[in-house]
Amino acid sequence: MPVLxxxxxxxxxxxxxxxxxxxxxxNIVVMVFSFNxxxxxxxxxxxxxxxxxWTDPCGVADMCGSLxxxxxxxxxxxxxxxxxxxxxxxxxxxxxxRARGAINSLIFLPMAMPEVVMAxxxxxxxxxxxxxxxxxxxxxxxxxxxxxxxxxxxxxxVMSMDPRLEEAAxxxxxxxxxxxxxxxLPIAAPGIAAGALLAFAxxxxxxxxxxxxxxxxVTFPMFVWGSAQRGTPVQINVIGTAMFIIAVLVVVAGQLIxxxxxxxxxx
Amino acid sequence: xxxxxxxxxxVRLTGISKTYGSFKAVQPLDLTVPQGSFFALLGASGCGKTxxxxxxxxxxxxxxxxxxxxxxxxxxxxxxxRPVNTVFQSYALFPHLDITENVAFGLRxxxxxxxxxxxxxxxxxxxxxDFAKRKPHQLSGGQQQRVAVARAxxxxxxxxxxxxxxxxxxxKLRRQMQLELKRIQTEVxxxxxxxxxxxxxxxxxxxxxxxxxAGRVEQLGAPADLYENPKTTFVANFLGTSNLIEGEIAEAxxxxxxxxxxxxLRLPAGRCQAPAAxxxxxxxxxxxxxxxxxHADDADSIAAGRNRVTGRIIDSSFIxxxxxxxxxxxxxxxxxxxxxxxxxxxxxxxxxxxxxxxNPAHTFGLDxxxxxxxxxxxxxxxx
Numbered sequence: 001m002p003v004l005x006x007x008x009x010x011x012x013x014x015x016x017x018x019x020x021x022x023x024x025x026x027n028i029v030v031m032v033f034s035f036n037x038x039x040x041x042x043x044x045x046x047x048x049x050x051x052x053x054w055t056d057p058c059g060v061a062d063m064c065g066s067l068x069x070x071x072x073x074x075x076x077x078x079x080x081x082x083x084x085x086x087x088x089x090x091x092x093x094x095x096x097x098r099a100r101g102a103i104n105s106l107i108f109l110p111m112a113m114p115e116v117v118m119a120x121x122x123x124x125x126x127x128x129x130x131x132x133x134x135x136x137x138x139x140x141x142x143x144x145x146x147x148x149x150x151x152x153x154x155x156x157x158v159m160s161m162d163p164r165l166e167e168a169a170x171x172x173x174x175x176x177x178x179x180x181x182x183x184x185l186p187i188a189a190p191g192i193a194a195g196a197l198l199a200f201a202x203x204x205x206x207x208x209x210x211x212x213x214x215x216x217x218v219t220f221p222m223f224v225w226g227s228a229q230r231g232t233p234v235q236i237n238v239i240g241t242a243m244f245i246i247a248v249l250v251v252v253a254g255q256l257i258x259x260x261x262x263x264x265x266x267x
Numbered sequence: 268x269x270x271x272x273x274x275x276x277x278v279r280l281t282g283i284s285k286t287y288g289s290f291k292a293v294q295p296l297d298l299t300v301p302q303g304s305f306f307a308l309l310g311a312s313g314c315g316k317t318x319x320x321x322x323x324x325x326x327x328x329x330x331x332x333x334x335x336x337x338x339x340x341x342x343x344x345x346x347x348x349r350p351v352n353t354v355f356q357s358y359a360l361f362p363h364l365d366i367t368e369n370v371a372f373g374l375r376x377x378x379x380x381x382x383x384x385x386x387x388x389x390x391x392x393x394x395x396x397d398f399a400k401r402k403p404h405q406l407s408g409g410q411q412q413r414v415a416v417a418r419a420x421x422x423x424x425x426x427x428x429x430x431x432x433x434x435x436x437x438x439k440l441r442r443q444m445q446l447e448l449k450r451i452q453t454e455v456x457x458x459x460x461x462x463x464x465x466x467x468x469x470x471x472x473x474x475x476x477x478x479x480x481a482g483r484v485e486q487l488g489a490p491a492d493l494y495e496n497p498k499t500t501f502v503a504n505f506l507g508t509s510n511l512i513e514g515e516i517a518e519a520x521x522x523x524x525x526x527x528x529x530x531x532l533r534l535p536a537g538r539c540q541a542p543a544a545x546x547x548x549x550x551x552x553x554x555x556x557x558x559x560x561x562h563a564d565d566a567d568s569i570a571a572g573r574n575r576v577t578g579r580i581i582d583s584s585f586i587x588x589x590x591x592x593x594x595x596x597x598x599x600x601x602x603x604x605x606x607x608x609x610x611x612x613x614x615x616x617x618x619x620x621x622x623x624x625x626n627p628a629h630t631f632g633l634d635x636x637x638x639x640x641x642x643x644x645x646x647x648x649x650x
Contacts, residue, residue, distance in 0.1 A: 167326050168359035170346040172373035172422070182372075186363045 027244055034237035041231025053234035057242075060233040063223055067239060070204055070220035073135070077142035077203040082196040084143070085150025086188070092151070093158040111148045118145070119212035126213060133215025141213050142203040149202060150195035157191025276302035276337040276425050276458060278323065283332035284482075285318050292318045294482040295331060300426075300460055300475075302337070305452050307461045307473035311505070311642075315482040316462045320428050323460065324353045336425055347376070352419035356431040358411045360403035366390070366414055367399045373422040389421045392451065409440045416448070420455060429461040433468065445471050466506050470494070478502050480642065494554075498540050500633055503552050505642035510558070510602045512551040512576075513635060519543045523632065525551055528597030532574045532630065539632030548635035555603035557629040560592060562612060563620035573624040578602065580619045590615075594623060 007014075033043055037050035058064035091097075092104055110118065122144075126137050165187065169179040185192075207221040214222065224236055278300040285293040293315040300306045308316040321327035323334060325346035333342045341349050352373065360369050370389055371382040379385075390396045393413035403411055412432060419427055432448070433441045449472050452459050463469050469476045470490035477487040478501070486493060486502045497503035500511060514527030523534045523543050532551055541549060553574075561569055569575065578596030585608075592604040592615070604623060606615075615621065 164355050164357055164359040165361060168355060171324055171353045173347045173376040175347050178376060183361060
């Protein structure tokens with residue numbers, strides 16, 4: 001049975017392709033429908049090809065404002081969570097101190113807590129403290145829930161780092177600052193970058209916690225959710241597609257740079 | 268070593284010790300390493316040799332005592348301010364930098380801009396000129412080891428510290444690198460302090476060996492001196508193999524006569540490390556290769572004046588260049604004898620009655636109050 005034999009030989013490839021298709025299909029739908037010209041307000045059924053949304057991405061009232069706000073929050077949340085998370089990760093791996101074990105497990109609490117519960121309790125906390133809901137409460141909340149992810153990513157990297165490398169640097173005339181900048185940071189960089197990317201993605205598309213704590217501020221996910229009640233503008237798909245393409249380009253560029261480095265090292 | 272032996276660059280440890288909580292890693296010790304010498308700290312793992320090295324490097328703070336280098340007190344200097352560099356056991360090459368940048372690291376940190384020529388020269392010295400642009404993980408263990416040496420040496424430190432630098436290499440490569448390091452040391456003339464648990468390595472490379480045990484220096488001296496004249500049972504057993512025979516002093520004088528297992532053995536008083544009084548206990552030592560083996564039938568042909576011990580062979584192993592016998596005797600349960608395979612006596616098989624004989628001058632005497640098995644390598648230790 002040649003068919004069966006062919007199947008058996010290519011089973012892994014077929015399974016891989018099917019899984020890939022499963023993951024990519026929704027993204028393709030987003031892309032395709034960014035070129036749709038819907039009848040009425042809902043972009044749910046294919047009508048005909050059009051570039052209208054792409055030529056006028058900010059044509060929907062308030063959407064680009066919310067997008068810009070989301071990007072700002074995501075940027076600051078990434079910076080905050082990455083800086084704090086990196087320090088926490090180093091402290092947890094490198095130093096022995098009281099309550100280290102407790103902190104090690106507490107750090108995972110925000111990940112384990114159901115998000116909607118966390119959102120509601122954060123709101124309670126902010127209200128009790130008399131905080132003005134808006135940009136700052138959202139930012140504080142985002143840094144909080146991104147932290148666990150950054151700590152996890154950086155910790156894995158720091159744990160695999162040989163502390164002798166820093167000793168070697170100090171032995172070779174590098175003071176504490178030089179040692180950190182020239183040895184510690186470059187070696188931990190992949191872990192820190194992974195944590196930062198994760199934080200950015202999590203913050204950018206968070207809806208539940210943001211919705212509870214934003215007050216009258218509207219982020220991009222909130223805008224999409226709100227507009228879904230009244231009709232979905234095609235521009236949402238344009239933004240989604242653009243983000244997707246940028247992410248893919250970043251990944252491809254990273255791979256290319258890594259490959260070139262590897263090749264140049266092998267003369 | 269002789270003409271370089273000036274006061275100028277000696278490393279001097281005075282009363283140096285290290286305590287972790289209640290554990291004394293290094294007992295207060297005094298040690299002077301003359302400038303330009305190849306000095307080995309030898310001991311089993313956990314004897315404090317690496318801690319001592321790290322204190323010299325500044326990577327470990329001394330609990331008590333002072334360290335001086337060429338008369339200058341460096342005890343409180345951080346590692347990056349000491350004119351001392353280290354070759355780490357794991358090499359600790361920077362994985363994100365290529366070989367050139369690894370080697371140039373120390374120069375750059377001291378603000379030296381044009382490093383190319385020095386780096387090239389140094390890579391030539393360790394024969395790695397073609398690998399300048401590679402990353403550490405693209406090199407073999409032996410090559411990485413040489414990069415680690417180059418990275419330290421390029422700074423012209425007053426002292427180079429080597430922490431088991433050959434431990435991760437296989438036997439053949441290790442022998443090759445021992446000679447290589449010795450060559451480099453002779454070429455650059457820098458003081459090398461080498462930490463190792465491998466006694467052959469220490470004896471091959473170093474001018475002076477300090478044998479460490481439980482945080483103390485047991486004995487210090489030239490390799491041949493340590494081997495021929497061990498002062499403690501630990502040194503006798505740790506450096507090579509020794510036959511230690513327990514006996515009672517029958518007569519003290521220029522030659523000490525010792526009774527052991529019904530036989531009388533002779534020991535020159537000058538080679539006895541313990542006070543010799545009639546009736547006192549003594550440990551007699553003799554190295555296995557100093558002993559000759561004769562079949563009991565030929566006992567009469569043994570020259571007079573030699574120490575003799577009768578016994579029976581219980582085991583023999585042929586290892587090419589020599590045959591190693593284990594002999595059971597009233598003087599000792601398992602005496603080791605190494606015989607060169609020049610003319611093999613076919614009667615010398617397990618079960619044969621034999622006479623062990625050796626020149627009394629090769630006997631050494633140790634204090635019997637010590638643990639007779641101190642420093643004997645057990646199966647787990649032997650690597």
